[in-house]
Amino acid sequence: MRALLLTLLVTCLPATAAELTIETPNGAHAWTTADLLAHPARTEIDIPQDVSYKRAMHYQAVPLATLLTGLKPDDTLQAVALDGFAAELQAAPLLAAQGARAWLAIEDPAHPWPPLGDEKPSAGPFYLVWTDPAAGRIVPEQWPFQIARLRYLAPIAQRFPALLPAADASPAVREGFLAFQKNCLACHRLNGAGDAAFGPDLNLPYSPTEYFADDFLGRYIRDPQSLRRWPQAKMPAFSREILDDDTLHHLIDYLRHMAKRKA
DSSP: OOOOOOOOEEOOTSSSOEEEEEEEEEEEEEHHHHHHHHHHTTTEEEETTTTTTSSSSSEEEEEGGGOOOOOOOTTTEEEEETTTTEEEEEHHHHOOOSSSEEEEEBBTTTTTOOOSSSTTSOOOOOEEEESSSGTTTOOOGOOOOSSSEEEOOHHHHHHGGGGOOTTOOOOOHHHHHHHHHHHHTTOOOTTTTTSOOOOOSSSOOOHHHHHSSSTTTHHHHOGGTTTTOTTTTTOOOOOOSSSSSHHHHHHHHHHHTTTTTTO
């Protein structure tokens, strides 16, 4: 495996700013908030429907691709947030200059962002946001906030073989595995495999396909609050614009398949 380490460390400085350190094969560079706000590619962007704030937001931001020198489209990155959320991100959409475009939003200490909710912090100091996300079918898990680290990853088959379907699995199950990586792995582990520490394991001790009857699992994924409502609920709804019906069925096929492959 070619040597590549890209680490983004966020260190909050009291009442001032944060520091962003990026390491690539070209060397390491530490960016303070002030450095990023003065970056020549820094601009102001409007996000009509911010995923985390659920309303229009205005940010000072830098195109993320300008900070990811040395990466290739088929590489995989992982954004690890301060709360344990760990989003697997394919590099190709992060590097794209057309269509859906990734931006590193930078919280200015002089003008802090609003909190995400009662007794919650803001999405800062660094937040991955997208312009024209529909063009790339960008899902909520690709909007990590409070980013603590961004690192290069080996292929998932090498890191977590316990997630893999059987060699003779159907095409639908294999499509479901891809959907699981994109939509679920940021929050959940399966068979104990994964880096997230946000949601429960989806196979141990039981798969949700074993305790949701009939079509209730699909309904739960579509709108969790319609079946289980409590103040601490964190799972987002997956609309058809994010997860179409066929993909949802394939995801459930994968979970049902993996229920027979418990670690």
